[in-house]
Amino acid sequence: MSDIALEVTDLKKHFPIKQGIVFKSTVGQVKAVDGVSLQLRKGETLGVVGESGCGKSTLAKMLVGLEKPTGGSISVRGEDVTRLGKAGMRRLRRNVQMVFQDPYTSLNPRMTVGDIIGEPFEIHEDAVPKSGRRRAVQDLLDMVGLNPDHINRYPHQFSGGQRQRIGIARALALKPEILICDEPVSALDVSIQGQVINLLEQLQDDLGLSYVFIAHDLSVVRHISDRVAVMYLGRVVEIGNEDEIYDSPMHPYTQALLSAVPVPDPTLRGHRDEIILEGDVPSPANPPSGCRFRTRCWKATDKCASEEPLLQIRQGAPHANACHFAAPRDVVHAVD
Amino acid sequence: MADVKFQSEILPELDPSAPLLDVRDLQVEFRTRDGIAKAVNGANFTVNRGETLAIVGESGSGKSVTSQAIMGILETPPAKIAGGEVLFHGVDLLTLSKERKRRVRANHVAMVFQDALSALNPVYTVGFQLAELFRKHRGMSKAEAKKKSLELLDLVKIPAAAQRINEYPHQFSGGMRQRVMIAMALALDPDLLIADEPTTALDVTVQAQIMRLLAEIQAERQMGLILITHDLGVVADVADKISVMYAGRIVEQAPVLDLFGKPAHPYTKALLRSIPRLDTKGQKLEVIEGLPPVLTNIPPGCAFAARCHYAQDVCRTDIPLLETVAADRAAACHFSAEVINGE
Amino acid sequence: MSDVSTPKPSKQRSLWSDAFHDLRKRPTVIVSVVVLLVVFAIAFFPSLFTSVDYKQCDIALTKAGPVSGHPLGFDEFGCDLYSQAIYGAGPSIQLALMVVVITLLVGGFIGVLAGFYGRWVDAIFSRIVDIFSSVPFLLGSILLLAMFRDVDLPLISGQFELIIPAVLTLALFGWTNTMRLIRASVMEARSQDYVHAARSLGAADGRIMFRHILPNAMAPVVSLIPLSIGGLISAEATLSFLGLGIKPPSITWGIMISNGAGWFTGGYPRLLIVPSIFLIVTVLAFVLLGDAIRDALDPKLR
Numbered sequence: 001m002s003d004i005a006l007e008v009t010d011l012k013k014h015f016p017i018k019q020g021i022v023f024k025s026t027v028g029q030v031k032a033v034d035g036v037s038l039q040l041r042k043g044e045t046l047g048v049v050g051e052s053g054c055g056k057s058t059l060a061k062m063l064v065g066l067e068k069p070t071g072g073s074i075s076v077r078g079e080d081v082t083r084l085g086k087a088g089m090r091r092l093r094r095n096v097q098m099v100f101q102d103p104y105t106s107l108n109p110r111m112t113v114g115d116i117i118g119e120p121f122e123i124h125e126d127a128v129p130k131s132g133r134r135r136a137v138q139d140l141l142d143m144v145g146l147n148p149d150h151i152n153r154y155p156h157q158f159s160g161g162q163r164q165r166i167g168i169a170r171a172l173a174l175k176p177e178i179l180i181c182d183e184p185v186s187a188l189d190v191s192i193q194g195q196v197i198n199l200l201e202q203l204q205d206d207l208g209l210s211y212v213f214i215a216h217d218l219s220v221v222r223h224i225s226d227r228v229a230v231m232y233l234g235r236v237v238e239i240g241n242e243d244e245i246y247d248s249p250m251h252p253y254t255q256a257l258l259s260a261v262p263v264p265d266p267t268l269r270g271h272r273d274e275i276i277l278e279g280d281v282p283s284p285a286n287p288p289s290g291c292r293f294r295t296r297c298w299k300a301t302d303k304c305a306s307e308e309p310l311l312q313i314r315q316g317a318p319h320a321n322a323c324h325f326a327a328p329r330d331v332v333h334a335v336d
Numbered sequence: 337m338a339d340v341k342f343q344s345e346i347l348p349e350l351d352p353s354a355p356l357l358d359v360r361d362l363q364v365e366f367r368t369r370d371g372i373a374k375a376v377n378g379a380n381f382t383v384n385r386g387e388t389l390a391i392v393g394e395s396g397s398g399k400s401v402t403s404q405a406i407m408g409i410l411e412t413p414p415a416k417i418a419g420g421e422v423l424f425h426g427v428d429l430l431t432l433s434k435e436r437k438r439r440v441r442a443n444h445v446a447m448v449f450q451d452a453l454s455a456l457n458p459v460y461t462v463g464f465q466l467a468e469l470f471r472k473h474r475g476m477s478k479a480e481a482k483k484k485s486l487e488l489l490d491l492v493k494i495p496a497a498a499q500r501i502n503e504y505p506h507q508f509s510g511g512m513r514q515r516v517m518i519a520m521a522l523a524l525d526p527d528l529l530i531a532d533e534p535t536t537a538l539d540v541t542v543q544a545q546i547m548r549l550l551a552e553i554q555a556e557r558q559m560g561l562i563l564i565t566h567d568l569g570v571v572a573d574v575a576d577k578i579s580v581m582y583a584g585r586i587v588e589q590a591p592v593l594d595l596f597g598k599p600a601h602p603y604t605k606a607l608l609r610s611i612p613r614l615d616t617k618g619q620k621l622e623v624i625e626g627l628p629p630v631l632t633n634i635p636p637g638c639a640f641a642a643r644c645h646y647a648q649d650v651c652r653t654d655i656p657l658l659e660t661v662a663a664d665r666a667a668a669c670h671f672s673a674e675v676i677n678g679e
Numbered sequence: 680m681s682d683v684s685t686p687k688p689s690k691q692r693s694l695w696s697d698a699f700h701d702l703r704k705r706p707t708v709i710v711s712v713v714v715l716l717v718v719f720a721i722a723f724f725p726s727l728f729t730s731v732d733y734k735q736c737d738i739a740l741t742k743a744g745p746v747s748g749h750p751l752g753f754d755e756f757g758c759d760l761y762s763q764a765i766y767g768a769g770p771s772i773q774l775a776l777m778v779v780v781i782t783l784l785v786g787g788f789i790g791v792l793a794g795f796y797g798r799w800v801d802a803i804f805s806r807i808v809d810i811f812s813s814v815p816f817l818l819g820s821i822l823l824l825a826m827f828r829d830v831d832l833p834l835i836s837g838q839f840e841l842i843i844p845a846v847l848t849l850a851l852f853g854w855t856n857t858m859r860l861i862r863a864s865v866m867e868a869r870s871q872d873y874v875h876a877a878r879s880l881g882a883a884d885g886r887i888m889f890r891h892i893l894p895n896a897m898a899p900v901v902s903l904i905p906l907s908i909g910g911l912i913s914a915e916a917t918l919s920f921l922g923l924g925i926k927p928p929s930i931t932w933g934i935m936i937s938n939g940a941g942w943f944t945g946g947y948p949r950l951l952i953v954p955s956i957f958l959i960v961t962v963l964a965f966v967l968l969g970d971a972i973r974d975a976l977d978p979k980l981r
Contacts, residue, residue: 051539052510064879093881106872110894119890120880159627170876189394190566194610194623201620216540219569223612223621242617260544261614262569266592269573276548277541279495280509332615369701 004078005178005210006040006063006096011072013058017285030285032058034234035072037311040178045204045211047225047242049218049257053281054231056214060182063212064098065089076178094124097171101183103163107155113166114151117141120173127174140169145199161192165199172203180212185220197224218261222246230254233284233292236311240319247333250317250326253293259331273331291323299325354426356560357383357406357528362420364401366631367413373631375401375415377584380658383528386558388551390571390592393581396628399564402581403530406562407447408437424528442473446521448550450533452513456505462489462516463501469523488519492549511542515549522553529554532564547574568611572596577664580604583629583639586658590665600667600676602644638669646671698975708971711964718961721765722772731762733930742947751953755938760950764957767930774842774849774925775911779904781850786857787900793858794865794896795888801862808855817917820848824923845924849914853907860903864896871895902973909965916958932958 012035017028033055040046048056061067063074065081073080081092100106107116117137121128128136138148144165155163164184171179181200185193201224203209215221221228222242229239230253238251249255256275263272277296282288290308294300303324311322364376376398383389393399404410406422408429422429424444429437449455457465466485470476476484482501489497492515505513514534521529531550535543551574554561565571571578571592578595580588580603588601599605609622626643629635635642641651650670658668661676669675702708721728731749736758745752751760793801824844868874874891882890912932918924919933920940927934932954939950 051541061875066875066879090881093879098876098879100872100876102872106876108873108877108891108895111890119877119882123877123880123882123886161627167876170880174880190568191394191607191610191624192627194612194621195625197612198621198623218540219612219614222614222617246614256541258614260541262544262547262567262573263614264568264572264596264608264611266572266575266596274544276544280511280542281539 003042004039005042005076006038006212007075008036008038008059008063009073009075011036011059011062011074012070013055013062013067014070028285030283031234031287032284033062033069034284034287036231036234036236037072038229038236038239040210040212042177042210043204043208044226045213045224047221047228048212048214048231049216049221049228050231051216051257051281053233053284055234055284056231057182059231060098060180060212060214063180064096065092066098090124094127094174095176096178096180097174097176099164099168099171099179099181099184102187103160103167104187106167107163109155112152112154113141113158116155116166117169117173120170124174136173137169140173141166143172143203144169145195159192160188161195164188164196168196168199168203172207175207176209178210178212180214182214183216184213186215186217193220200224218258230257233281233287235292235322237293237323238319238321239311240317240321244317244319247330248317248328249331250314250319250321250328251293251323252297252299252325254321255329255331256296273329275331293323299323301325349427350424351426354423355382356385356387356425357562358421358423358426359402359406360421360423362402362405362422363418364398364405364410365416365418366401367416368632370630371632374584374634375631376405377634378420379579379581379586381579381586381589383560383562385527385560386554388554388561388563388574388576390563390565390575390578391581392565392568392571392578394566394628396583396631397581398584399581400532403447403532403562403564407445407530408441409447443524444526445528445530446524446526448514448517448521448529448531448534450536452510452517452537453505455517456513456520458505461502461504462508466501466516466520466523469520473524484523485519488523489516491522491553492516492519494519510538511545514538514542514546518546518549518553522557525557526559528560528562530562530564533566534563535570536565536567543570550574568608580607583634584631585639585668587640587669588665588667589658590667594662594665598676598678600661600665600672601640601669602646602671602675603640605675606643606645646675698972701975702971705971707967711968711971714960714964715968718768718964719772722768725762725765725769728765729759729762731759733758733762733766734928735759742942742950744949752949754935754950755942755947760935760953763930763935764932764954767932767935767954768957768961770842770925770929770931771912771915771933774846774915775908777842777846778849778853778911779908781846782854782857782907783900783904785850786854787861789854790858790861791865791888791893791896794862795869795884795892797866804858805862808858811852811855814852816852816914819852820914820918821921821923823848823851824918842925842929845915845918848918849911853911856907857900857903861896861900864899865892868892868895898976899973902969902976904969905965905972906969909962909969912958912962912965 011033013033014029014031016026017030019025019027036059038046048059050056058067062069069082073082075081076092076095081088084092114137117140118133121133121136137151141148141151146162146165155166158166185196188196197220204211213221213224225242227239227241228245229236230245230251232253238245238249238254245254246258249258256277259273259275279296282295288295290306291304294304309322309324311320313320314326316328317326359379359381362376362379366373366375379402381389391399391402405417417430424440429440432440463482463485466488467481470481470484486497486501489501494500494512494515508516534550535546538546547570563575575592577591579586580601582603588595588599588604590600595604596608599608606624610624612621624643629639637652637654638656641647644651656668656670658666661667661672736756738757740753740757741755743753749759749761754760754763789804793804827844869892874887877887877891915924915931916933916936919931920937924933925931935954936951939954943951
């Protein structure tokens with residue numbers, strides 16, 4: 001068998017913009033995800049970074065089947081799940097699970113922890129026999145570092161970090177191979193973030209999981225990821241190993257993004273290579289022609305407006321990027 | 337400019353030689369169903385003109401409540417200021433009459449919030465909201481007020497300000513809205529600006545724009561700036577000095593280089609080690625095990641003791657006071673000498 | 680203050696029992712519950728409170744003041760005012776309860792469908808609701824009751840025959856509010872992450888609706904039940920006052936108010952004030968209880 005856990009090819013999700021109340025007509029398309037291709041290898045963590053509106057959350061939703069792609073394919077173990085019927089989707093659910101961002105809205109406040117973590121067993125009745133379910137839920141609680149005796153408590157009796165652990169336990173109940181983590185620590189306090197990140201890393205080692213780790217915090221993504229994809233306006237603009245992306249970013253957007261992250265080290269103040277981008281991200285309903293980043297790019301020329309740069313390995317770098325004028329620039333370590 | 341203001345002000349007792357803001361032993365309590373929560377339990381700090389103080393802490397540490405108490409925007413009840421002084425140029429804002437308090441705050445202290453969309457009034461244009469400030473507090477004519485509003489929008493670098501002045505808050509992007517709020521905060525030329533998580537809701541490239549703008553304006557106007565944040569990266573970039581809060585108390589106070597270089601409190605030290613860094617891949621994160629205490633039920637002794645590697649018996653019985661540990665710096669730990677020397 | 684209310688280690692409570700604990704401590708709740716218990720007792724067991732027959736009237740005693748055995752005196756027809764007020768509670772309360780049950784069932788069912796499925800289901804039902812809402816409630820009820828005033832309803836008889844037309848009318852114009860409310864809270868619950876989580880686990884529509892959405896969407900509706908009972912009692916009084924609600928020989932507070940109104944300035948304010956106090960105290964108790972439940976179920980007010 002190949003070592004690819006999940007493969008996404010030319011994936012698209014366009015949301016129609018509708019007008020009118022009774023007789024709706026489509027007046028445009030928001031191209032939230034517009035032609036994304038990725039591979040997730042077994043046992044690795046693929047980080048996906050980008051700013052709001054880049055499509056990373058929509059991508060996550062498509063990967064777990066919460067949104068139906070407009071085009072392209074998602075294959076799990078070599079099987080195209082976008083063409084699966086209901087039964088096939090149920091099989092997919094058992095293989096790909098999601099960890100949500102907000103530990104306060106992702107748990108039903110009127111269910112006990114036992115019911116929340118046990119719900120997957122009720123939906124997939126063959127997963128664990130009825131008599132063993134309570135035991136299984138307690139094992140899961142133990143696995144994520146919570147007290148198994150707290151099975152009858154309600155979510156609001158737990159802190160944010162503990163709730164996130166409950167969410168992780170629920171995602172692991174069906175023994176999936178792949179976890180899609182959508183901003184799993186961004187709602188947590190700094191000192192709690194580390195606990196959850198360490199838990200995710202330990203579970204990956206113990207269970208051989210593959211992660212797609214979506215986040216806007218580039219430091220967290222660097223810490224946990226083996227490979228990183230950078231998204232901008234529905235497209236991947238650069239993808240490579242973690243050290244390639246962080247130490248020698250090729251795409252101007254990646255460089256700007258990395259340079260904007262404040263580093264908790266006051267001795268670097270004024271010595272960092274800061275690229276301050278002008279303006280805001282354009283609307284995904286009406287993206288710029290050619291290269292989508294060109295409206296904010298200091299390197300842009302006429303070529304960028306007319307010719308769309310493809311995501312490919314270009315001269316000067318071992319990893320793929322989508323820029324006509326790609327050149328390495330170490331913005332993270334730069335000290336003048 | 338500030339001196340002119342002093343003479344014309346209604347508060348002659350303001351003492352220009354006293355520190356811009358001097359908070360002494362501030363205590364704020366919240367009435368909750370589970371009892372009294374001591375959200376701020378004796379906060380002391382000063383801010384001078386042209387200085388940036390960062391108050392750092394996690395949710396529930398009391399950093400936002402502190403800023404709200406200074407601004408006088410705490411909802412009382414459930415909150416109650418149980419003690420302390422907030423001295424603005426020597427005058428205690430907590431004991432002033434309502435009207436004079438309002439006047440000092442309107443003319444001298446301004447605040448920038450995390451969520452600009454809910455801080456701006458959705459039914460008025462941005463220009464109207466700005467002009468209203470000038471007309472109400474400065475008695476300007478309509479035309480004058482509009483001219484001043486435009487200048488401000490230019491100052492905070494809103495492109496095509498002349499057109500955008502007639503737009504409503506929802507027509508602005510998150511970053512632009514934050515600029516509008518900064519413009520409103522600067523309108524009456526405050527001496528002290530309090531920014532409560534001003535960039536937390538923004539994307540990182542926009543955050544960089546806003547922080548740079550704030551730093552520029554502060555340097556130019558020589559304002560005092562209190563930056564409330566949980567982001568140690570932002571703090572390292574802009575703060576002059578830092579107060580670290582934990583469970584309602586200030587546990588460490590130090591100039592920025594000292595704090596990051598040699599933290600004197602175990603909590604600060606652990607916090608600095610627990611954040612992943614952009615510039616190194618790093619090993620397994622050192623985490624602070626456990627949770628902060630429940631504010632309605634803070635254990636005796638040091639609130640951090642249960643999560644602390646340095647903790648001894650004394651920490652579980654005696655509350656450590658915030659004491660000077662070196663020049664310009666203080667920590668509230670029985671073992672700060674060991675912590676600072678990295679033992 | 681989500682900031683300060685970090686975990687409570689030892690106590691174990693659900694949101695509902697939490698709300699219940701909260702309610703028990705409020706004086707307004709205790710007072711309104713006591714008042715309502717008395718009102719319900721009066722409504723369902725009027726004979727416990729008076730042995731006087733409210734239909735036994737003596738025209739010679741018209742508007743006579745209180746005498747022994749008749750603590751509140753007599754009305755214009757010489758009927759005992761106290762026993763009328765006692766027997767007047769029953770039809771009002773029964774009517775309000777019936778209307779609430781009907782609107783909850785109809786409005787709730789349609790609201791869940793519209794909120795859960797959205798799109799054309801929602802579009803159709805929402806337009807129907809708009810049509811109903813565009814007719815002023817009182818005008819619509821008056822028209823409808825006036826139009827069918829003399830039509831005999833088949834299949835029902837006895838006491839219910841007298842209140843059913845008012846029940847149907849009030850329900851017809853009342854279900855839209857319930858529907859809107861439930862639709863809105865279902866839509867809100869539908870977009871929560873715990874619903875997405877259940878979906879990504881492969882949960883079927885039924886499970887999502889009954890396990891996840893309904894229990895969470897019910898809270899705002901539950902707190903509205905006492906409020907709407909209070910409103911319905913007043914609405915019934917209004918209709919009766921206009922001679923269109925529950926018909927004599929049944930007695931209701933509305934009918935009493937209608938009869939008493941004419942004598943208010945004629946030297947007998949008692950005939951209006953007595954039923955009005957019964958009505959106001961009851962409605963107020965329902966409203967206060969509803970307010971308290973709403974606050975107790977709102978986690979943001981914690």
